[in-house]
Amino acid sequence: MGYHIIDMASDPRCGQFAYFRQMDFPFAGITAEIDITDFMARKGHRPFFLSFLYAVTRAANAVPQLRRRIFEGGTVAEFDWCPPSYTAMKPDGAYVYVDVDGGITDIRAFCAQGKANQAAAIEKGVLAEGGDVLDHFFISSVPWLPYVQIKLPSGMPGDSHPRISWGQYREENGRVQIPVTLYVHHALADGLHISRFFENLRRELDAITNDKEI
Numbered sequence: 001m002g003y004h005i006i007d008m009a010s011d012p013r014c015g016q017f018a019y020f021r022q023m024d025f026p027f028a029g030i031t032a033e034i035d036i037t038d039f040m041a042r043k044g045h046r047p048f049f050l051s052f053l054y055a056v057t058r059a060a061n062a063v064p065q066l067r068r069r070i071f072e073g074g075t076v077a078e079f080d081w082c083p084p085s086y087t088a089m090k091p092d093g094a095y096v097y098v099d100v101d102g103g104i105t106d107i108r109a110f111c112a113q114g115k116a117n118q119a120a121a122i123e124k125g126v127l128a129e130g131g132d133v134l135d136h137f138f139i140s141s142v143p144w145l146p147y148v149q150i151k152l153p154s155g156m157p158g159d160s161h162p163r164i165s166w167g168q169y170r171e172e173n174g175r176v177q178i179p180v181t182l183y184v185h186h187a188l189a190d191g192l193h194i195s196r197f198f199e200n201l202r203r204e205l206d207a208i209t210n211d212k213e214i
Helices: 014-020 038-041 046-062 109-122 190-207
Strands: 005-008 026-035 068-070 076-079 084-089 093-100 137-142 163-167 171-173 175-185
Touching: 014 171, 026 084, 026 190, 038 190, 046 084, 046 109, 046 190, 076 171, 084 109, 171 190, 175 190
Parallel strands: 084 137, 137 163
Antiparallel strands: 005 076, 026 175, 068 076, 084 093, 163 175, 171 175
16 A cells, blocks of 8 residues: 655644653553444344444544554654454464455445455464555454453554454443444554544444445
8 A cells, every 4th residue: 555754743743753652552542332223223134244344444544643654763654545454263263364455445345355355364274464564454353242441462662553443232222332442552643533533433334324235
């Protein structure tokens, strides 16, 4: 994917960038419950995980700060589009990584590619990400537990990949809710940008729900 370099010295968050880069744990995250009642009601034959992944990927890409990465040496680049790298479980309970082209604008094509890539990754059975994944969003789910908080791993303080996770959905008072978590490198993004992601996610889910052709 293409990218351009951001001059952080003139960026509005230049002070935050310099401050949080010095920290051993410069990450911030928020978990919010998302109402997916209507989304689930029109689920049909649409695969839940891949459909939700499609919405999450588009929602995250709509926030420029979530497409930013810190290169070695401290240079910041903003990618044009960031695809998802997510986990899929093998029959033995271990998981592998799967990539999907996040730039696919049609949900049907996205789900079809996701199914094919997932089957290939599970058959290969190797926990490894192929190629350069600097531009990726790292995505996982915990479908066995409707959690209220989660802490996600990071390789080092300079690891600037946003991490997105969601848990088991649950029904309460006739509404279906799902916990969704977004972790960001605080030198690049903060609560405002996390909030914009959640706003975008609601809009993307509504768009899928209202698509009569799905």
